[in-house]
Amino acid sequence: MIKKTLFLVVLLIGFMVTAQKKLPKNKVLIEESVANHKIDLIKISDEIWSMAETAFEESESSKLLADYAEKNGFKVDRGVAGIPTAFVATYGSGKPVISILGEFDALPGISQKASPTKDPLNAGAAGHGCGHNLFGTASLGAAIAIKELMEQGKIKGTIKFLGTPSEEKYFGKIWMVRAGLWDDVDVNISWHPSADIKADTQSSLALVDFKIEFFGQAAHASADPWNGRSASDALELYTTGINYYREHVKPTVRMHYHIQDGGQVVNVVPDYARLWMRVRDTKRSGLMPVYERTVEMAKGAAILANVDYKVSLISGIYELLVNRAGEEVMQNNLELLGPISYTAEETAFGKKIQEETGKEQVGMDSAIKPLEATKDHPGGGSTDVGDVSWNVANINLGVTTAPKGTPWHSWAVVACGGMSIGHKGMLYASNAMAMTMYDLFKDAKLVTKIKDEYKERKGQEVYKANIPDGPPPIPKN
Numbered sequence: 001m002i003k004k005t006l007f008l009v010v011l012l013i014g015f016m017v018t019a020q021k022k023l024p025k026n027k028v029l030i031e032e033s034v035a036n037h038k039i040d041l042i043k044i045s046d047e048i049w050s051m052a053e054t055a056f057e058e059s060e061s062s063k064l065l066a067d068y069a070e071k072n073g074f075k076v077d078r079g080v081a082g083i084p085t086a087f088v089a090t091y092g093s094g095k096p097v098i099s100i101l102g103e104f105d106a107l108p109g110i111s112q113k114a115s116p117t118k119d120p121l122n123a124g125a126a127g128h129g130c131g132h133n134l135f136g137t138a139s140l141g142a143a144i145a146i147k148e149l150m151e152q153g154k155i156k157g158t159i160k161f162l163g164t165p166s167e168e169k170y171f172g173k174i175w176m177v178r179a180g181l182w183d184d185v186d187v188n189i190s191w192h193p194s195a196d197i198k199a200d201t202q203s204s205l206a207l208v209d210f211k212i213e214f215f216g217q218a219a220h221a222s223a224d225p226w227n228g229r230s231a232s233d234a235l236e237l238y239t240t241g242i243n244y245y246r247e248h249v250k251p252t253v254r255m256h257y258h259i260q261d262g263g264q265v266v267n268v269v270p271d272y273a274r275l276w277m278r279v280r281d282t283k284r285s286g287l288m289p290v291y292e293r294t295v296e297m298a299k300g301a302a303i304l305a306n307v308d309y310k311v312s313l314i315s316g317i318y319e320l321l322v323n324r325a326g327e328e329v330m331q332n333n334l335e336l337l338g339p340i341s342y343t344a345e346e347t348a349f350g351k352k353i354q355e356e357t358g359k360e361q362v363g364m365d366s367a368i369k370p371l372e373a374t375k376d377h378p379g380g381g382s383t384d385v386g387d388v389s390w391n392v393a394n395i396n397l398g399v400t401t402a403p404k405g406t407p408w409h410s411w412a413v414v415a416c417g418g419m420s421i422g423h424k425g426m427l428y429a430s431n432a433m434a435m436t437m438y439d440l441f442k443d444a445k446l447v448t449k450i451k452d453e454y455k456e457r458k459g460q461e462v463y464k465a466n467i468p469d470g471p472p473p474i475p476k477n
């Protein structure tokens with residue numbers, strides 16, 4: 001038995017040595033850079049994690065990232081695109097221009113300690129249930145590794161780290177796209193915390209968000225209801241219409257609503273009601289007719305309830321444009337890096353989360369799988385990286401930061417993002433993205449190939465930011 005174990009250990013060491021041998025010298029320098037900044041990066045990520053600031057209110061989180069970029073020699077423009085928490089950190093000059101995205105906003109109501117059982121850090125407060133504390137910090141780590149290679153004269157060009165706020169609510173990147181922040185960029189890099197590692201070859205869903213308000217006439221609900229015109233009647237009729245409409249849309253369409261105001265008390269006929277409505281489809285082209293119909297239905301509901309109505313666009317995002325040429329570069333680097341290894345404690349932490357959330361107790365999955373075929377109609381969520389991907393060639397990565405099967409946007413993801421499972425994924429993402437960027441800086445033909453695929457996939461479609469004119473909806477005070 002001992003002999004067998006010894007043999008395995010020797011084999012493993014042998015494998016690790018060969019795996020390391022495969023890394024070219026400059027990619028070893030990338031690993032060293034990430035390792036040198038590791039303590040700072042973990043500290044920044046943990047601070048963002050514990051502050052858990054939400055949509056457009058991420059002032060401290062944004063500052064932590066922007067300050068660290070500045071301290072590392074980047075020129076930082078803060079408050080870009082009319083968003084106080086958005087920034088661009090630039091280093092270098094000339095072509096190619098490679099950008100990398102950093103998100104840092106949290107989700108309301110899912111505060112959680114770095115513990116494998118549900119236990120809020122601050123009851124009712126926000127939490128990083130999408131791992132954006134890791135997202136922004138990993139991207140900054142990758143940008144710094146590239147900057148250091150430039151400083152050493154190993155590569156030439158421009159690296160831009162973009163601090164992109166409010167992904168979870170208003171989709172801040174749309175305003176940043178409209179401000180032209182990617183106009184001079186050749187290729188953009190992005191990633192997302194996940195339950196597995198992959199060069200992302202799948203698109204995301206396009207969506208549109210809008211607000212419907214109904215305006216009626218208040219009256220005593222019992223003494224003189226005939227004087228009342230109920231805004232909440234209109235709201236109920238509207239959602240009933242939506243729920244009937246579900247049967248007559250394509251299976252790729254999703255419709256969700258959130259009743260924000262349905263009246264205040266039981267004995268008043270409500271004169272005001274408000275609904276946040278969302279429509280999604282796998283393609284923006286399929287989404288728009290459904291969107292137009294759901295807007296028309298507000299008029300129908302208002303007629304039935306004899307009230308007035310108003311529809312206001314909040315924002316809408318495009319589906320992701322996949323770039324397989326770019327993902328192949330990422331895939332090569334994932335294969336160079338190999339899977340993440342976990343300690344027995346980390347595996348036990350992951351399994352406990354799986355037990356608590358009713359999932360199979362298999363721990364983390366960090367195996368490097370072959371590049372997937374791109375599906376025509378992917379399921380899943382939406383991201384404002386979609387809008388970036390319609391304006392510049394985009395490469396997307398997913399890295400394991402939580403155990404397999406973990407419910408996303410939940411306490412379980414918050415828990416992992418504040419401890420070593422999340423930290424390991426974050427540092428891994430820094431390495432994978434920096435190595436991919438390095439390949440692009442080194443090989444102009446590769447950049448051209450990626451840009452050509454982007455142009456071909458975009459085709460004749462003209463991008464139009466789906467947001468109202470005027471400034472972004474920054475919360476007051």
Ligand SMILES: [Zn+2]
Pocket residue numbers: 130131132167192
């Ligand atoms: Zn996210």
